[in-house]
Amino acid sequence: MSVARTICQSGLCIGCGYCASLGGGGMGLSRAGFLEPGPEAFALGPQAEARVRAACPGLAGDMVVPAPLTDPCPAGAVDDRLWGRSFSVATAWATDPATRHAGASGGVLTALARWLIESGRVKSVLVTSYDPGYPIGTRSASSSDPGTILAAAGSKYAPAAPLAALARLRENPGPHAVIARPCDIATLRRALAAGDVLDVPLLLSFFCAGTPSDAGNRALLREMKAGEPEDVLRFRHRGNGWPGETRAELADGSTRTCSYAESWGRVLRRHLHSLCKVCPDGIGEAADLVAADAWYGDANGYPLFAEAEGRSLLLTRTAAGQALYTEAVAAGVLQASPLDIREIDRMQPGQIDRRRQLAMRVLAFRTMGHALPRYNAAALAGYQRDLPLKGRLWGYAATLRRLLAQRLRGWGAGA
Template sequence: MNDEGYLRPVVLHKLQRSENARIEALCPGARVEHGPNAVPRDPLWGPLVRSRTGAATDGAVRRQGSSGGVISALAIFLLESKKVDFVAQIAASTSDPLANELQLSYSAEDVLRAAGSRYGPSAPLRQMRELLGSGKRFAFVGKPCDVAALRRYMQTDPAISQQIPYLLSFICAGVPSLEGTHKVIEKLGADRTQLASFRYRGDGWPGMARAVQQDGQVFEMDYSTSWGTILNRHLQFRCKICPDGTGEFADVTCADAWYGKDGYPDFAERDGRSMVLSRSEAGEALVREAVAAGAITVEDLGVGEIAKMQPYQAERKKMVLGRVMATRLALGFAPRYRRLGLWRSSLMVSPLAWLKNAGGTYRRIHRSLKTT
């Protein structure tokens, strides 16, 4: 964890050229691309076999999840149907309420402990060699960038795909720094040195940010305030030029299927509802099997309705080509993106808006360079 509250790799020795080449080939910070034979891709939403809305049928799972609990319900279904030995997913640290750690879930109780969003730095791939060395089959739940990295890694060895048959992801607006979490706790009026637990949301939809101190005091803040006015101001720059906030490389991606109000998502508390995007044949089969087993309920969703539920993601995909071009112009380098539909997406917005967005990125980079 660096001084700004982001997780960063530590260089232990000078890297050889071959090591650098391997990092650049696998890391989504350097390269993100679909293969030429991927499932037919929507320019905004990536590979799509079928789009739906849905929810977990178990009331506790639905309530504890950040939306309709479908990711948690799928994880529990995979465990109880013996399709995997465990699920690798992020949960709150058992030693530090503000930290995230990789949890290996073997039961429904484990999955429920990890339910709910964790809007802070996490590194779920750091133990991947150890997990693969176990020889056990497992499902992986991670941010879109985590899944993109793991998918590329799986392509280097077909045996890995057999060991990790399912990759699950969620729609992500970016990773806030730990400093963002500190600001939320400060706004709540809680003492972060005395916390017994902290959750960003969940236990309802969208649920409250909730800090519980060791003396029993409880502090809460609604989602619109915690995310909308604090956390989203602390996103790392790479997230702002991300072409894949929607988990395009997963087998199944889930998200908040927000109800609309005046053209914007309505964050009023109600029973949770997930968006469920199956992106591969394996993912579609999993969703169908979970429905047949009674783990989740679903309804078809027209692709044109996705942008109404996730307008931020639609706008970001339309603008990201301009942002990454501005980054390359300002810094001399930028991540390389291929087969992500960025040119087609950029044509969905007016040229003036696109240029203004790109120009804003360029100016922000230059201001940042002047202050460092």
């Protein structure tokens, strides 16, 4: 049986699209509302099968430590137990006001993508935008047009398969840059190490809290009283401000909106793929450069989600990412200010909690008999080192409760 078919049948497909890219790029929604490869990925030749076996996130060993971090820490970089490797840590934003406003936070990734094209550093950038034919869905493609890249700015809390678009990159000599989720970037990093000849010298990512299903986005439309997907002309989860409204423009000329806290906090986070609950890397450790929300905190340090001028958290993970950051600041593309890495603890408490609870969540999944990828046991133990026993037991019990409830809905629908 093919690797892709085995992974899909085991519930371990996160929908990155890498296997599909080797068979033409076809993806489709599963019954659970997540993207999975089409039948072409189940009939790959031996060489392509070997690449999938080396790269697929459903099989990857030592998932907690992406490939770049298995090497000794290079000069100028620091390895942090919770936040991984970094050469620079900063708050940053696009100096172009339109880019800063359009982006999910400070527009950093959009600004860098446009500059990479305009400066001739890459031929195209692989980005994910909304699908004009299905506005609550996504479409990934490489683009050489800075205007198209700007139009694609903002977070998409929906199934996406950016690596499926690698099928077109193989037909178009590079160099190219890729912007994708941490799991996609880690998959691509493994694929390159296994011999894929793609010319992608820059891999950019962002902090990710998980992928909601298509069913979750349909539920969000109902919550917004926006009808069904066929009633929607244009949709946007975030951006056009920080964090920006969730906005549905309808065929009847009306508009429905809700806040980020309402859309993500009340609806979408309840529909995450189950594997996102045991993701070893929501912070883009395999990327060259990663961006996130540099949330301002309240008196207790908890993030505020009130509208403000966009501000991104930025970490450079590799020498290539550091060079890109340095050159972009010098060119006036970004404005940045150095940040102590411990400040991220306050800006991103959700990511801290996910890392500290990861070992207990993995244990709960295994207790319930779910198939899982392999993990780095030493890293799991290190993440929970400062988590009290009471907190570990709470995390284990809470995950068990969610998994039991999930049995009534089916695997993949959000634990």
